[in-house]
Amino acid sequence: MQKDTRARLIKDGAIWGFIVLELIFFSVAGHFLSLSENAFMDLENMLLLLKQSAPIGIIALGMTMVMINGNIDLSVGAIFALSAVVMLDSMGWAVFAPLGDWVIPISWALALLTGMALGAINGLIVWKTGVDAFIVTLGSMLGFRGLVFMYNGEQPTFHLNWTMVDMAQASVFGLQTPSLVLIACTAIVWWILNKTIHGRNVYAVGDNREAAVNAGIRVGPHMMINFVIIGFLAALSSVVFYSASGSVNPNDGMLYELWVITAVVLGGTKLTGGKGSVIATFGGVIAIQLLRKGLGHIGADTAMVSLVIGSILIVVLYLDKQLNRKGAEDLKL
Amino acid sequence: MTDQDRKPALRLEGIVKTFPGVRALDGVSLSVMPGEVHALMGENGAGKSTLMKVLGGLHQPNEGRIFIGDEPVVMGSPMDAKAKGVVFIHQELSLAEELSVAENIYLGQLPRKSFGRVDWTRLHADSDAILKRLNCGFGSGAIVGELSIANMQMVEIARALTVDAKAVIFDEPTASLTDAEKVVLFEVIADLRKQGVGIVYISHRMEEIFRISDRISVLRDGAYRGTLKTAETDEDEVTRLMIGRSLDLSRNAEHVELGDVALEVRGLSCGKLFHDVSFDLRAGEVLGFYGLVGAGRTEIAETLFGLRTPTAGKILLKGREVTIHSPMDAIAHGLSLVPEDRKSQGLILGMNCRDNITLPQVDDLTAGPFVSDGAEIAIFDQYRDRLDIKTPSWRQLVGNLSGGNQQKIVIGKWLSMRPEVLIVDEPTRGIDVGSKSEIHNLIRELAKSGYAVIVISSEMPEVLRVSDRVAAMYSGKLMRIFTADEVTEDNLVQAISGLSENSRVA
Numbered sequence: 144m145q146k147d148t149r150a151r152l153i154k155d156g157a158i159w160g161f162i163v164l165e166l167i168f169f170s171v172a173g174h175f176l177s178l179s180e181n182a183f184m185d186l187e188n189m190l191l192l193l194k195q196s197a198p199i200g201i202i203a204l205g206m207t208m209v210m211i212n213g214n215i216d217l218s219v220g221a222i223f224a225l226s227a228v229v230m231l232d233s234m235g236w237a238v239f240a241p242l243g244d245w246v247i248p249i250s251w252a253l254a255l256l257t258g259m260a261l262g263a264i265n266g267l268i269v270w271k272t273g274v275d276a277f278i279v280t281l282g283s284m285l286g287f288r289g290l291v292f293m294y295n296g297e298q299p300t301f302h303l304n305w306t307m308v309d310m311a312q313a314s315v316f317g318l319q320t321p322s323l324v325l326i327a328c329t330a331i332v333w334w335i336l337n338k339t340i341h342g343r344n345v346y347a348v349g350d351n352r353e354a355a356v357n358a359g360i361r362v363g364p365h366m367m368i369n370f371v372i373i374g375f376l377a378a379l380s381s382v383v384f385y386s387a388s389g390s391v392n393p394n395d396g397m398l399y400e401l402w403v404i405t406a407v408v409l410g411g412t413k414l415t416g417g418k419g420s421v422i423a424t425f426g427g428v429i430a431i432q433l434l435r436k437g438l439g440h441i442g443a444d445t446a447m448v449s450l451v452i453g454s455i456l457i458v459v460l461y462l463d464k465q466l467n468r469k470g471a472e473d474l475k476l
Numbered sequence: 477m478t479d480q481d482r483k484p485a486l487r488l489e490g491i492v493k494t495f496p497g498v499r500a501l502d503g504v505s506l507s508v509m510p511g512e513v514h515a516l517m518g519e520n521g522a523g524k525s526t527l528m529k530v531l532g533g534l535h536q537p538n539e540g541r542i543f544i545g546d547e548p549v550v551m552g553s554p555m556d557a558k559a560k561g562v563v564f565i566h567q568e569l570s571l572a573e574e575l576s577v578a579e580n581i582y583l584g585q586l587p588r589k590s591f592g593r594v595d596w597t598r599l600h601a602d603s604d605a606i607l608k609r610l611n612c613g614f615g616s617g618a619i620v621g622e623l624s625i626a627n628m629q630m631v632e633i634a635r636a637l638t639v640d641a642k643a644v645i646f647d648e649p650t651a652s653l654t655d656a657e658k659v660v661l662f663e664v665i666a667d668l669r670k671q672g673v674g675i676v677y678i679s680h681r682m683e684e685i686f687r688i689s690d691r692i693s694v695l696r697d698g699a700y701r702g703t704l705k706t707a708e709t710d711e712d713e714v715t716r717l718m719i720g721r722s723l724d725l726s727r728n729a730e731h732v733e734l735g736d737v738a739l740e741v742r743g744l745s746c747g748k749l750f751h752d753v754s755f756d757l758r759a760g761e762v763l764g765f766y767g768l769v770g771a772g773r774t775e776i777a778e779t780l781f782g783l784r785t786p787t788a789g790k791i792l793l794k795g796r797e798v799t800i801h802s803p804m805d806a807i808a809h810g811l812s813l814v815p816e817d818r819k820s821q822g823l824i825l826g827m828n829c830r831d832n833i834t835l836p837q838v839d840d841l842t843a844g845p846f847v848s849d850g851a852e853i854a855i856f857d858q859y860r861d862r863l864d865i866k867t868p869s870w871r872q873l874v875g876n877l878s879g880g881n882q883q884k885i886v887i888g889k890w891l892s893m894r895p896e897v898l899i900v901d902e903p904t905r906g907i908d909v910g911s912k913s914e915i916h917n918l919i920r921e922l923a924k925s926g927y928a929v930i931v932i933s934s935e936m937p938e939v940l941r942v943s944d945r946v947a948a949m950y951s952g953k954l955m956r957i958f959t960a961d962e963v964t965e966d967n968l969v970q971a972i973s974g975l976s977e978n979s980r981v982a
Contacts (some may be wrong), residue, residue, distance in 0.1 A: 339592045343575070347583055350572035357532075357570045358584030359555025417574045 158410055158426035161459075162433060169437035176314035176441040183440050189271065190317050192432055197321035198223075200428040201380035202399065203406045204332045205373030207424040210407055212369050213271065213349035213416030214276035219377040219408070221287035222261045226378035227391040228294050230254035231302040244306045251386075255378045261287060262374020266367030276366075284400065291393045301390035311386035321383045325425075328376065332421045349416025405456055406431050411463070477855040483545060485510040485674030486531075486562065486643040491540035493530055500526040503540070504700045506675035508643055512666060515620055515706070516678045517718055519908035521895045524678055527695070528645060532564050533557040544642055555584065561642030562883040563635070565649050569628050573621030578603035581622050581634045606634045606961065609667075611660055626657050626719040631737035633664060643674040650684060656973075662688055682711045694718050735759030736794065738928035739897050740809075741780070744789030749775040750952040753789070757897065757928045762919060763957075764943030767972045771949040773932045774816055777899045781813040793897070807836060812890035816901040816932075818879070825875035829867050830856040832874050833889045859888035863918060880911025887918065898922065900928040904938060916942050936965060948972045 167186060173183040182188075202219050232249045239246040245311065261283070268279045294300065311320050318326070336342040348362055350380050355362055385391055410427030412419025420467040431452060438448045484507035493501040508514045518524050529535045533551030541548050544560055551557045554564075571580050579586065581603050587595040603616035612630050614623060620631060629649065636644045646665070650658050651675050665688060669675060679685055685692060686706060694701040694717040695788060718729065737784045738759045745751040750772030757763050765773045778784050780791065782800040790797055793809050800806050806813070815821035823832055832890050834841060834852045841851040863884045868879055874885055890898060903919065904912045919942050923929050933939045939946055946963050948955045948971035955971040 338594060340586045340588055340594050341592055343579055343586060343594055344584075346575055347572040347579070350574050351570065354570035354572055354583065357554050357564070357566060359553060359558060360584045361553075417572065 158423050158430060160401065161409075162426060162430050165430060165433045165437060169433070169440060172441050173437070183437065186317075188436075189425050190322070192429070192436055193322040193325070194319045195436070196428050196432040198379040198380045198384045199399065199406060199431070200325045200425065201328050201383070201401050202373070202377050203403045203410075203424050204328050204421050205369075205376035205426050206403045206407045207410070207412055207419055207421050208332065208336065208345055208369050209276075209373050209421040210412050210414065211349045211416055212345050212366060214366060214369070215280065215404070215414075216262075216370065217280040217400045218261070218265060218284040218287050218304040219373065219403060220396035221284050221291065221397035222258050222374055222377040223381045223399055224291045224391060225261065225287050225294075226254040226258045226381040227395065228291055228300045228393075229257045230382060231300045231385060231389065231391055232294070234302040234304060244304070247307050247310070251382050254382050255375055258374040258376075258378020258381070259371050260374070262370040262372070262377075263347065263367065265374070266370030270363035270367050271468065272305060283449065288393075288397075289407075295371075295393065297393060298391050299392045300460050303389040307386045308389065311383065321387075324379065324383050328379070329421055336421060341368065342364070346417060349413075349418075351417070368433060391468060402431065405452065409456065482509055484508055484543070485512075485545065485672075486676075488527075488531070489541045489543065491527065491530055491537045491542075493526055493535055494538050499831065500698050501530065501537070502697075502699045504674075504695065504698075505540075506700070507702075508676055509690075510642075510672040510674050511669045511677045512691065513669060513677055513689045515689035515692040516676055516695065517680075517685065517714060519694060519718055519910065522695040522718075523698040524695055525647075526698070528564070528676075528678070529645060531557065531562060551786040558585075558639055561640060562643045563600065563639060563641045564630055565636055565644065565646045569625075569632060569844045571620050571628055571631060574621075575633075577607070577614065577617065577618050577619060577620055577623075577631055578616035580631050581606060581616070581638060583635070585638070602638070603634070606637045609637065610634055610664060626653050629653055629658075630657070633661065636668075641668070641673050643676065644668060645676040645678070647678045648680070649677075650679065650681065658684075682714070685714075686711070734761055735926060735928075738794060739780075740790075740792035740795070742790040742792070744776070744791065745787050746775060746779050746784050747787055748952065749784075749790075750949075750954075755947060755954065755957060757930065759896070759926050759928045760923055761944045762923045762929045762931055762942050763941040764946040765930060765949060766934075766936065766939045766946055766968060767949030769934060770951075771972065772952040773949050774901055777813055777901055777930065777932060779896075780806070780899060781811060807893055807895075810894070810896035812893055812895035812898050814883075814886050814890055814898070814900040814903065816905065818882055818906070820888055823874050823882060826873060827867070828871050829860075829874055829877070829885055830870035832885050833859060833892060835889060836893055855892050859892060862891075863888050864914075878911065879907040880914060882909075883907060883915055884918070887922075891922075895927070897928045897930070899932070900933045902934065903931060904933075904935070912938070936968065939968075940965075 169183045202223065206216060206219065230253065233250045233253050234246050239249060242249065265276070265280055265283050268274065268283075269276050272279070313320050315323060324353050336345060344355065344360050344365055347358070348360060348365060352362060381396070406427040407419070407424050408414065408427070409430055410419070410425070412422035412424065434452055434455070438451060443451075486563070487507040487639060489505050491501050491504045491611045492499070504523070504527055505520060506514070506516070506527075516524055516527075521553045526535065530537045531551065533553045533556050542551060543549065544562070547561055551560070551562070554688065557564075572583065578599050582599055588604070589595045600616045607614070610630055612627065612634070614627060620628060623631070631945050633649065637861065653661060665675060665677075677685070689706045691703055691705055692709065692714055693703045696718060704714065704717070735758055737756050739757040741756075742754050743778060744753045752756050753776060756762065765776070766772050775784065779786050780800070782802045791800060793811070798809055800809065800811070803813075813818055819825060824835070830852050831838075833856050838847060838852070841855075843851075859865070860867070860870075865881050865884045865888065867881060874882055877885070885898070900919065907915065916938065919929060921932060923944075931939065931942055940963065944960055946958045946960070946968065948958065948968055950972050958968065958971075
C-alpha cells in the first residue's frame, strides 16, 4: 500500500519534475546558445511566461473538467474567437454609446454569455442526441468558426478602449491581470472538482458512466453544465486577451483546442476520463509555454517548436504507459 | 416465513414491456414479502433483467403496476426507485474505480453542505459504519481500483445499506466471491431479512438458491411460469419450469481410449499469477480446471497460448520442448484457445459467420491476390454441419446469433486450424441452460475424436460433467489433480479453497 502511494505521488508529480528539467536545460543551453544577454530564469521573464500561458491555460482548466468527465471539446478555439468578436463589436453599438466606459462590463458580460451559450449548445446536443462529444464539437468547431467569418468576412474586428487596456494590463505584485485570472480560475476549478458534489460527480461520470446512471446521477444535464463551464472559460480567456489587444482576426484561436488538449494530456488527465487534476493541467500549460519560450530563447524557429512538443507528447504518453504496466505478468498485445 | 396475512413489501402486477418487435415481458406478477428471500430464476433472455430494469426505473412498463406496501408507485428513475426503498446490487460491478470507497458507496447521493460542497466528515463516518457492519477489511478512504474484485463486490453491497431499504435486489451477487465472502454475504442477507426487508435474489446457482431462498419464481420467454416454495421443491422441478424439460446433470462416466501425451507442462510459473504448475494431457482426454475467480486458471491458458511470458517452467508438446512467444506460435504448434469472453475476445460481432470462422487462416485462403470465397464457404459449411451451428446462412452477423451458436462458431474457428490441444475457457458462460448440455456433449465428442481438451470452468457441475480428470487451483497453485472416479464435490471444494489457508483469500 505504501509503495502504491509513493508510485502515485511520483506519477502525479511527474509534470513538475519535467518543468524543473526544462528550466535547467534552457538555463544551461541558453547560456551557450542564446543571443540575448538575459538569463532565461529571470523573474521578469517568468512573470511574462505566466501571462503568456493564460489564454491557453484558462481554457485548459475547463478542458480538464470536460475530459475527466469523459468528453472532449474541440470547439474552444472557435468559441474563443467568436466571444472576442462579440465583445469588441458590441463596444461600438449605438445603444451602448451613452454609457461611456460602462460599456466595458456590458461587453464583457455579452462575451461571457456568448461562450456559455455556445457551450450550452454543445452540451445540449451531446445530451439529447447521445452523439459522441468528439463528433459534436468537431461539427461545432467548424460551425462556430463559420459564424466568426459571417460576422465581418475576412476583416478583423477591432475596438480600442484605453480604459479597458489599462484594466487588462493592471498588475498586483508584478502579476498582470491575465496571470491573476489564470491563478484564480485554477483555484476555483480545483475547488469545484475536489470539494463540491458536482465536481466529484465529474470524476464518477467519467470513470464509469453506467455506474453513474445507475446511481441516479442525471448524466445529460451534468455533462451540459461542464460544457457551459468550458464555454465560459474559453470566453473568459478571450475577454482577458482581447481587452488588451483590442483587435481580433477571424482566424484567431485556431489550433487552440490542440494546444489545450496537449497541455491537459501532459498534465496526466486520462483521455478516457475519470482521472486528472487541474493542478497538473496548470503544470502542463506552464511546461508547454516553457518549451515554446525556451526553444525560442535558444534560437529555434516555430516549426522546430511544434516538432519538439509533438515528440515530447508522444514520449510522455509512452512513458506513462510503461509505468502503468505490470511487467512480465502483463498480457501481450 | 410467508404469512398469508402480511402484506408484501413489494408487488408487481401484470407487468408488460414491449420493445419494437419483441414482447420482453408478458404480464409478469411477483410479490415479495417483508423478511423473505425470493429467488428469481430463468434462462438468459427470459426477461429477468428487463423486469429488474422496469423495477429500477430504467424502463417504463407498457402495462401493469408496481406496489410498495399498499401504495402504487411509478419508478421514474433509478434515483426514484432508491428513494422509494428499492435498492439494486448489480451483477456487473458498477463502480468508479478511481474514486474512494466512500464516494462509491454514496455515489449519486453524496452528503451535501452549503454551496454544493461535499460533507466529507459525514460521508466517511457513515461509510465506515456500513463497512464495519459488513466486516470489510478496508477503510472508506481506500481507492476502489486498488481493491480485489471480491472487495469491490462488497462495496457494491454496502450501497444497499445506505438507505432504509424495503426491498433489495441482488443480481448474481456471488459471481466473483470466494466461499468465505459468500458466508459474509449470506449473513448480510439474513440481517436484512431480520429487519423485515424483502429480498429478490437472482442467480443461476441452484445450490445457493436452495440454501437461502424461501420461494422461487421462474420466468420463461418473458412470461411468468410460477412460484414454488423452496422447501417443497427440488432442482429438477425448477429446471423443468425454466426450460420446459429435465436436464441431464449426470457425471461423466465414459472412459475413452487415451492416446499419447499431447501436452506436458513442467513447473510453469508467471510472476505472482501462478507458480510451479505441472500436468500432463493425453489425446482423447478432457482435463478440467476448477477454481475460484483469480485462482490463475485463465492465466495458465493465456500463457500456453503465448499471450503471457512465463517466468519459469517448460512446455512440451508431444514430448518436444517448445517456446511459445505469441498466439501465432501456439497455433503453429497445434494449440488453440477458446477464450473466456466470447463477445470481446472470441468473435468479431459485426462480421458474418463465415468470416469469423476463417479469420485465423484467411491469409492462406487466396485465389490470386484475392480471398477465395469458395474455400471460405467450404470451411464454414464443414463446421456448420459438424457442430450443428444454427444460422440461416453464412451471411448472418454473429452478433445476431444466440450465445450457444456463437460459442460453436468460436470452437469451429479453432477446429478449422486443426489443433491437437484445444483449451476452452468458460465454455458456457452466459449460455442458457438448454444449450449448455449441447456444448458439453460437443466437448465430449471432440475428445472422443482425438483432441486433447482443457476445460476451464467456474461451475462445478460443468467440470464434473465433461472432465476425465479435474485439476483444482487455489491462489495460483495447482492443488491436486483428481481422476473422475475419486473426485467428489466435497474434496473438490476443499481443494479450491486451500483448506486451512482460507483466511488468506482476499
